[in-house]
Amino acid sequence: MTLVETLTHARKATPQRQPLRLPFLSREVLLPYLLPALLLLVWQIGSVSGWISDRIMPSPGAVLLALWETASSGALANDIAVSGARAIAGLLVGGSIGFLLGLANGVSRLSEQLTDTTLQMLRTVPHLALIPLVILWFGIGEEAKLFLTSLGVLFPIYLNTYHGVRNVDRDLLEMGRIYGMSGWTLFRKIIFPGALPSIFVGLRYGLGIMWLTLIVSESIAASSGIGHMANNAREFMMTDVVVLALLIYAALGKLADVLARALERHALAWNPVYQR
């Protein structure tokens, strides 16, 4: 054996202290869930030992059972579908309005002077304070929820799109103009990609507000959806279903964020922050 072979052989023979590499069980994937799992454990122990009364807080087991019951009856899937559709509708309507206004005001001085002050004033009105008015205007149908959710999503996306467009690197814009870009080309090649990181911040923030607004509007006036499920359960003191609804909101919120982040990673692959 030559020296090199010996060395290679030796390296193979000595077991390296490599961590177990299962794709879904790596430390990176598991670590964020350590704290929730620990909380669940404490909660379950507290419930079983009688330390936490199940009139105040049902045990995780009871919540799991509620999940099983609502899921097997089909009611849960229906409620999630209804809430999900409302959320998406609100995101699309409010998000597109906020996005277009943000673009317009970022690009055009005139448009900014015309609308920015108004938008800033509207933004500071807590949109949930509009609920009495909204019920008067739209009744308790879908329109009211769509209105409120859209309003909630609109402002974070507007602000961040506007901010992103205004902060596109001046040097790059000058370069683009010198190299013959204008109008649509300038927008497509420089302004939009330059504003995109900020737009994603707005999107992720808007998603959070979207769920928040939807929960509130569903628990005030609705005949279906997760918010309705929780509100209904409250009236019958079914704490397990109330907690289940909360957990589902948490899961949906997380899911939305995961999707947004995946989209972000894909769209911003050029950004060193997203490169490995």
Added chain:
Amino acid sequence: MVAAPYQHPLAFVAAPESHRDAAGRNLETPPGAVALRLRKVDKRFGDNRVLRGIDLDLEAGQFLAIVGKSGCGKSTLLRLLTGLDQPTEGRVEFLDAQGRPAAGNARIVFQEPRLLPWFDVADNVAVGLGPGTLKAEARSRAQEALADVQLAEKAREWPSRLSGGQRQRVALARALVSRPGLLALDEPLGALDALTRITMQTLLGRVRRELGATAVLVTHDVAEAVHLADRVIVLEDGRIKLDLAVPQTHPRRHGDPDLARIEGSILASILGGD
């Protein structure tokens, strides 16, 4: 577009350059190179008179360097030469090889690379072709320009993965890809470290000669000006203080004593006061 054949960085040592064909025409001057004519050019910003009565003639294919202290008006003059700015008074004219008025068709390399971080290297170079070039053609021409600056293998990289010198070479390829008649260089090597700067000077000189474009370089570095240019002007208080030909043949050697003498006299003029 004809791709410039790959040349070893030291190939010029063995091959003396011939600038004239059998008929005696100057091969260095491509049909697209523009000549410049400035007459009594003034530029004011408010009360601040940055340029005062500049008269300047620049032949097609000539390499001009503008040096001077900060605030002497050299960047302003470059912006006028490239048509980015209009003079307050006087005329800036672009002429083709036959002396007829021509489009400026200038391309600029800035001090910073100004690459679009969301485009890969080849797409960044393709920006230099201007809008309206078909994607496939743009990529293949970009690839050729990248080969000229010896970065062919980086075509698919993100700019953020490149070193400072490589980014500036991409910026140079972007300026060259459309075969411009006028190349404007606004302290293009100013942000690079000393060694990278010397390699870049050699590269810049070579690609510029292959392209044959008229070039105007603004720089703080007198040695760089003397190394690259056929002619150096010193600007002071908005006037041309010194206009000096650098007749030595290209490519030039760093540390050549004749060049060092020219450099010395230019420095004396900049620093010497009168």
